[in-house]
Amino acid sequence: MKTTYRIDFAEELKKCVRCGECRASCPIFSESKREPDSPRGRLALVKLLQDGKIEASAELSEKLYGCLLCKTCAVNCPSGVITDEIVVGVRDYLEDVLDKNIVKRALLKGFLTRPALLQASFSLVKLYQKTGLNDVLTRSKLIDHLPETMSAGAKILPDVSKRPARGRIPEVVKPYGEKRFRVAYFLGCATNLIYPDVAVTGVDVLARHGCEVITPAIQCCGMPHLAYGDTDTMVQMAKNNMKVLLETQADAIVTDCSSCSATLAESYQKLFEPGTDEYNQAIELSSKVYDLSKFLMEKTGVQPGPNPVNVVVTYHDPCHLKRGQNVFKQPRELLKAIPGVEFREMKEADRCCGSAGSFSIMHHELSMKVLERKISNIITAKAEVVATSCPTCTMQLSYGMKCHGLSGQVVHPVQLLAKTYSKIKN
Ligand code: SF4
Ligand code: SF4
Numbered sequence: 001m002k003t004t005y006r007i008d009f010a011e012e013l014k015k016c017v018r019c020g021e022c023r024a025s026c027p028i029f030s031e032s033k034r035e036p037d038s039p040r041g042r043l044a045l046v047k048l049l050q051d052g053k054i055e056a057s058a059e060l061s062e063k064l065y066g067c068l069l070c071k072t073c074a075v076n077c078p079s080g081v082i083t084d085e086i087v088v089g090v091r092d093y094l095e096d097v098l099d100k101n102i103v104k105r106a107l108l109k110g111f112l113t114r115p116a117l118l119q120a121s122f123s124l125v126k127l128y129q130k131t132g133l134n135d136v137l138t139r140s141k142l143i144d145h146l147p148e149t150m151s152a153g154a155k156i157l158p159d160v161s162k163r164p165a166r167g168r169i170p171e172v173v174k175p176y177g178e179k180r181f182r183v184a185y186f187l188g189c190a191t192n193l194i195y196p197d198v199a200v201t202g203v204d205v206l207a208r209h210g211c212e213v214i215t216p217a218i219q220c221c222g223m224p225h226l227a228y229g230d231t232d233t234m235v236q237m238a239k240n241n242m243k244v245l246l247e248t249q250a251d252a253i254v255t256d257c258s259s260c261s262a263t264l265a266e267s268y269q270k271l272f273e274p275g276t277d278e279y280n281q282a283i284e285l286s287s288k289v290y291d292l293s294k295f296l297m298e299k300t301g302v303q304p305g306p307n308p309v310n311v312v313v314t315y316h317d318p319c320h321l322k323r324g325q326n327v328f329k330q331p332r333e334l335l336k337a338i339p340g341v342e343f344r345e346m347k348e349a350d351r352c353c354g355s356a357g358s359f360s361i362m363h364h365e366l367s368m369k370v371l372e373r374k375i376s377n378i379i380t381a382k383a384e385v386v387a388t389s390c391p392t393c394t395m396q397l398s399y400g401m402k403c404h405g406l407s408g409q410v411v412h413p414v415q416l417l418a419k420t421y422s423k424i425k426n
Contacts, residue, residue, distance in 0.1 A: 001049070001050060003089050005226070007089035009046065010050065012081060012082060012085075012086055013043060015080060015081045016043050016077075019079075020040055022073035022076055023038040024076075026038055027068060027070060027352045027354065028370070029041075031369045031370065039081075042063065042067060042083060043083060043086065045060060045063055045064070046090050049090065056097045057098075064094070066366070067084065068319070068356040069084045069087065069088065069356060070084070070323070070352040070356065071084045072323065072351075072352065074323070085270075088226060091227070092229045092231045095228070095229030095230055095231075113219055113236075115219060156360055156395060157194070157395070158194065158395060163196065164196050165191065165196035165197075165198075165199035165200055166187060166217075168200055169187070169200060169215050172212065172214050173214075174207065175209075176207055177210060178210060180209075180210035180211065181252060181299065182211070182212050182248075182251050183211040183213050183250055184216055184250035184253045185199070185203055185213050186245070186253055186254065186255035186260055186261075186289075187199050187218070188257040189220050190392060191257050194391055194395065195412075198391070199215075199256060201412075202256045203215065204418065206254065206295075209300035209301075209303060211300070214250065216244050216245065218240075219237045219240055219241055221237075221259070221264060222234035222237045222241075222263055222267070223357065226267055227357055227358075231271060234271065241264070242278070245264075246285060252288050253290065254292055254295045255292065256292045256412055258291060258319075258324070258393075259320050259392070261325060262320035262321070262324040269282035291325065291389060292412075292414060293327070293414070296417075297330040298330065302334055304417055304421075306339075306420065307419065307420045308339040308340025308420070309339070309340040309341060309420060311341060311384050311385050312342045313344070313383055313386075314346040314383035315346075315349060315413075316346070316349060316374070316378075316388040316393060317349050319352050321389055331387065334417065335416065338420060341416065344382070346377045346378055347380060351374060351377075353374045353393050354370030354374070355395065360395075367396075371397075371399075371400045372400075374400065375400040375401065375403075375404055375406075378397070378406070383408065385409050385410075385411060386408060386410045389413065394411075397410045398410045
């Protein structure tokens, strides 16, 4: 199978000894209990495809899109099989050989490659929410009669009334004191449009820690394209983003979104042949990419302000941060360094919340079952605030908490840190 995403299917598939260890930890298999929904089952299907015993089909595609790409199977496999990456590779192959979905293509190639167009389309969502139509549909339960993906999206998407972060953050922000680092802030699409306060706060917190922060005009990181097999579009975006980011000559490229950091640091290099200029650029980029909490803990050291926040906090590990980048201590250390934080670890903090980008919209029912277990663990932890480092996890957890009538907030760790300073202008 020929794919742009570099993966040696034959070599990887050979490693699987069919022991089934991976099944116990897979959140999807836990719900469905059906072998084809397990990591081992997905690998068996890919092997049949690889051996020419089955053909590419919509049914096969459906099975492979039923995976959260949460990497739990990969870290628990004694033979080191990277099932999630194999799934990504096969989606890339299927995108080339199956009929194209026009709506999906328009979204990936049209909107997500054009930040201005994406922002404009969000104005329509804003208008829809502002008219109160969403509330009317929800209260009257008419929302449940919309096509499944539309109704799921309308339910989960929070209020997007705030101005996008781009436009609110100056192109260059000077450090509060002496300059220690020059940082390029990678402003991801979801943070920019859905949680702009996180980026506004993140940039201010970096400036307080001696960073000159530039927020370059980048495109989407490409994670949605990778997840939907559109690697050809992703390659173009990666080339553009690498050029823009490396030209800033920043000491570090920092982002508040774990999917963006995972894509920039890990996925770009899988799109290019070793030895090429692009591959070398991807490696250079990777060495500079930091999750925001990691950068604060490891590079600047955290300097909280004097005002205690007095709150009980728990932390949810985004899959792409914990299993994708091995970053899990730093956000916790950051939270514990905030005066007035009582940190309480929840059970299964690193279990996927079921969000997985658009999975909660495309596979709503299944996603909600996965979310249920997470919310029950949050309830047991009796925390007032849930901190996490991913906008789509924030969206999913907020929705789950709202459905359960919980009043607690879901925030990025830096938003709590920022409360210890005097008021930030948002
Ligand atoms: S993927 Fe790993 S854990 Fe799962 S069946 Fe294969 S060898 Fe066993
Ligand atoms: S990546 Fe996650 S959802 Fe997909 S097969 Fe592995 S454990 Fe299951």
